[in-house]
Amino acid sequence: MPELRKNIITREWVVIATERGKRPSDFKKATAAAKTDEQKAEEVKKCPFCPGNENQTPPEIFSYRLSGIAKNGAWEIRAIPNKFAALQPDGNLDHKEVGIFDVLNGIGYSDVIIETPGHFERFPFLPKSHIEKVIKAYQERYLQLRDKPHVEHVIIFRNHGEKAGTSLQHPHSQIIATPVMPKEFWFEVEGAANYFEYEEKCAVCAVLDFESTAGDRVVWENDSFLAFTFFASRYPFETRIVPKAHKASFSDMTPYEGGDLAEIIKEVLSRLYNCLDDPSYNLTLHSLLKPGKYEESYHWHFQILPRLTTPAGFELGTGMFINVTAPEEAAKFLREAKSFADIAG
Amino acid sequence: MPELRKNIITREWVVIATERGKRPSDFKKATAAAKTDEQKAEEVKKCPFCPGNENQTPPEIFSYRLSGIAKNGAWEIRAIPNKFAALQPDGNLDHKEVGIFDVLNGIGYSDVIIETPGHFERFPFLPKSHIEKVIKAYQERYLQLRDKPHVEHVIIFRNHGEKAGTSLQHPHSQIIATPVMPKEFWFEVEGAANYFEYEEKCAVCAVLDFESTAGDRVVWENDSFLAFTFFASRYPFETRIVPKAHKASFSDMTPYEGGDLAEIIKEVLSRLYNCLDDPSYNLTLHSLLKPGKYEESYHWHFQILPRLTTPAGFELGTGMFINVTAPEEAAKFLREAKSFADIAG
Numbered sequence: 143m144p145e146l147r148k149n150i151i152t153r154e155w156v157v158i159a160t161e162r163g164k165r166p167s168d169f170k171k172a173t174a175a176a177k178t179d180e181q182k183a184e185e186v187k188k189c190p191f192c193p194g195n196e197n198q199t200p201p202e203i204f205s206y207r208l209s210g211i212a213k214n215g216a217w218e219i220r221a222i223p224n225k226f227a228a229l230q231p232d233g234n235l236d237h238k239e240v241g242i243f244d245v246l247n248g249i250g251y252s253d254v255i256i257e258t259p260g261h262f263e264r265f266p267f268l269p270k271s272h273i274e275k276v277i278k279a280y281q282e283r284y285l286q287l288r289d290k291p292h293v294e295h296v297i298i299f300r301n302h303g304e305k306a307g308t309s310l311q312h313p314h315s316q317i318i319a320t321p322v323m324p325k326e327f328w329f330e331v332e333g334a335a336n337y338f339e340y341e342e343k344c345a346v347c348a349v350l351d352f353e354s355t356a357g358d359r360v361v362w363e364n365d366s367f368l369a370f371t372f373f374a375s376r377y378p379f380e381t382r383i384v385p386k387a388h389k390a391s392f393s394d395m396t397p398y399e400g401g402d403l404a405e406i407i408k409e410v411l412s413r414l415y416n417c418l419d420d421p422s423y424n425l426t427l428h429s430l431l432k433p434g435k436y437e438e439s440y441h442w443h444f445q446i447l448p449r450l451t452t453p454a455g456f457e458l459g460t461g462m463f464i465n466v467t468a469p470e471e472a473a474k475f476l477r478e479a480k481s482f483a484d485i486a487g
Numbered sequence: 488m489p490e491l492r493k494n495i496i497t498r499e500w501v502v503i504a505t506e507r508g509k510r511p512s513d514f515k516k517a518t519a520a521a522k523t524d525e526q527k528a529e530e531v532k533k534c535p536f537c538p539g540n541e542n543q544t545p546p547e548i549f550s551y552r553l554s555g556i557a558k559n560g561a562w563e564i565r566a567i568p569n570k571f572a573a574l575q576p577d578g579n580l581d582h583k584e585v586g587i588f589d590v591l592n593g594i595g596y597s598d599v600i601i602e603t604p605g606h607f608e609r610f611p612f613l614p615k616s617h618i619e620k621v622i623k624a625y626q627e628r629y630l631q632l633r634d635k636p637h638v639e640h641v642i643i644f645r646n647h648g649e650k651a652g653t654s655l656q657h658p659h660s661q662i663i664a665t666p667v668m669p670k671e672f673w674f675e676v677e678g679a680a681n682y683f684e685y686e687e688k689c690a691v692c693a694v695l696d697f698e699s700t701a702g703d704r705v706v707w708e709n710d711s712f713l714a715f716t717f718f719a720s721r722y723p724f725e726t727r728i729v730p731k732a733h734k735a736s737f738s739d740m741t742p743y744e745g746g747d748l749a750e751i752i753k754e755v756l757s758r759l760y761n762c763l764d765d766p767s768y769n770l771t772l773h774s775l776l777k778p779g780k781y782e783e784s785y786h787w788h789f790q791i792l793p794r795l796t797t798p799a800g801f802e803l804g805t806g807m808f809i810n811v812t813a814p815e816e817a818a819k820f821l822r823e824a825k826s827f828a829d830i831a832g
Contacts, residue, residue: 147719151678151690156719157809165812166762166820169723169795228801228809241697243718299800307799318801326806329674333496345496352586373588374492374501378514417511426804447803450514454652455644456573456663458792459771461671464502464573467510475511 144229144248146322154325157248159228190225191256191312193217200225203253204282206275218272219279220256221317227252228318235292235321249292251319255279261312264420265302266412266482268313274404276315280427281400283317284392288431292321296431298392303422305449315425331430331440338439346441347388349373359473362409366402369410371469371476372445378467379418379476381410381446390433390440403444409481410446417479422449489574489593491667499670502593504573535570536601536657538562545570548598548628551620563617564624565601566662572597573663580637580666594637596664600624606657609765610647611757611827613658619749621660625772626745628662629737633776637666641776643737648767650794660770676775676785683784691786692733694718704818707754711747714755716814716821723796723812724763724821726755728789735778735785748789754826755791762824767794 144159190198203221229250236247257276258268265273280298287296300315301308337345353359353370361369361381369383383406385399395403407425414421429442457463489504535543548566574595581592602621603613610618625643632641645660646653682690698704698715706726707714714728728751730744740748759766774787802808
């Protein structure tokens with residue numbers, strides 16, 4: 143059973159999940175030579191996310207299927223529990239004290255959305271209509287997890303590329319539900335609430351106004367969303383995709399907004415792909431599951447964090463970031479980059 | 488001039504330092520093929536940290552020299568300003584507002600401690616007596632920066648290996664003085680103060696007691712310091728080196744403690760080297776420059792953060808970490824690993 147341990151000073155919770163049994167030699171392997179073509183082919187054959195290998199994953203939570211038989215198998219999108227789960231749904235938190243520290247059982251959900259049957263597909267190349275279904279799957283699972291016991295927060299994210307923490311080629315996203323409120327996300331919620339109290343408006347709505355007017359950080363825009371590089375970006379080419387309608391939760395995104403979200407994600411990710419030669423990135427959802435008193439002050443959105451530089455001692459020791467690319471420059475490059483909207487809309 | 492920009496929600500400051508002019512093509516280069524032996528040899532010849540190339544660095548701040556002529560040149564340790572400084576000493580903060588955002592000039596100090604004349608030396612292989620001098624240089628520069636205008640915080644850190652954000656082979660550490668208090672460090676200071684208020688003791692002193700008694704996370708110990716893997720480690724093999732005497736600032740470390748610190752850093756880093764096959768890591772100082780009312784509640788120390796895994800969407804989107812190695816296991820491996828104390832004491 144994974145374990146949650148609380149830092150007595152910062153009060154942050156850490157998940158100790160040793161199920162994969164990391165010994166020193168496992169870390170050494172991680173730096174081994176690149177795989178041969180043969181090894182890669184073998185890997186594809188064994189890929190648990192590929193059609194035909196469905197029995198290698200835990201039983202699926204849900205799937206979206208074509209009415210007929212599709213070229214690559216009958217399903218288009220599958221939601222499954224992660225076989226290597228950081229958190230597990232069965233059991234109780236069993237709060238205990240180990241000396242001066244607090245410990246909880248690692249109760250929660252750790253799911254995978256397999257985004258397409260195609261092992262070698264690239265997310266921004268998928269048709270907009272398909273990305274729209276992926277987003278629908280995100281929201282469907284988000285709503286399911288909202289009503290589970292012990293769930294305090296749900297994050298949806300997509301890791302692309304080795305520098306973003308994934309080595310799995312088959313396109314997929316992850317959804318993790320935690321039994322505690324993560325510290326840094328909570329500071330964001332509280333920070334927005336403080337801004338609201340002081341300025342009498344939502345901070346993200348204020349940023350939307352500011353960026354629409356300034357224009358030089360805008361990457362793409364449609365009816366429902368604005369995509370822009372963030373004024374105080376921690377990462378080079380860090381981009382926000384923010385709904386124009388003020389809502390605290392991704393739960394409340396409308397189907398029309400879902401379509402616009404698919405379009406703008408495709409636009410931004412394909413420009414990132416072309417501008418930076420398929421960089422590693424993390425796409426992360428920032429949303430309140432149950433907004434309560436934060437309904438007016440919090441504003442859900444997605445963040446795209448390209449992994450072009452490596453945070454080092456300064457960043458890890460202070461929490462402060464050095465960004466080598468001005469957000470205005472990054473936005474200009476992204477605006478000028480090619481998109482895949484035309485070729486696979 | 489680099490710029491500091493404040494996030495209106497989290498209130499964290501970000502350094503936008505574009506002096507190196509990162510365009511998309513610069514990031515592409517970073518993922519180019521490994522260097523040839525010839526390129527490496529050329530690089531060594533041009534290394535600005537090597538004896539003979541002193542004129543390639545900005546004028547030195549201070550150096551420690553042998554009384555005679557040493558084999559590799561007359562200096563043993565050099566403190567210099569970083570040629571590619573993230574922050575620059577000259578000028579004023581010039582606080583201004585850009586729409587809804589706060590902006591400061593990037594005033595501060597960005598220094599390098601060249602730890603040895605030997606380009607190919609490895610830090611944990613250096614004699615303890617030499618590491619002691621490196622630590623003395625840390626403290627000397629720390630004390631100098633304490634009295635400079637606009638300096639709110641000083642961090643000393645050592646990046647080792649590509650995954651820890653450095654590609655420079657020549658052994659060196661960095662010292663950065665910031666004109667604002669970094670958010671995450673400040674949460675640590677405030678968290679410790681809250682603990683002190685509630686428990687009427689220093690949180691780090693409480694951890695020292697807890698770890699000495701438990702024993703299973705202890706890696707090494709001497710008169711003045713305890714080294715242990717942290718109970719709520721965010722990173723696999725994350726290790727703290729903590730002075731037993733309660734002090735809020737590295738400024739107040741005694742020369743005797745400096746000797747013990749050199750010994751324990753050598754012990755821990757050499758065990759890490761042997762246990763994990765020379766892993767990338769960041770060594771970071773956590774210390775209050777001017778403790779003031781936090782004298783009793785804050786406790787300075789070093790953290791060693793091995794970079795064995797890659798934080799991904801979950802970590803970046805929540806601030807919560809998943810650690811795949813139990814700290815107790817990590818400590819056991821480090822205790823059992825060989826050290827270099829005998830061969831180069």
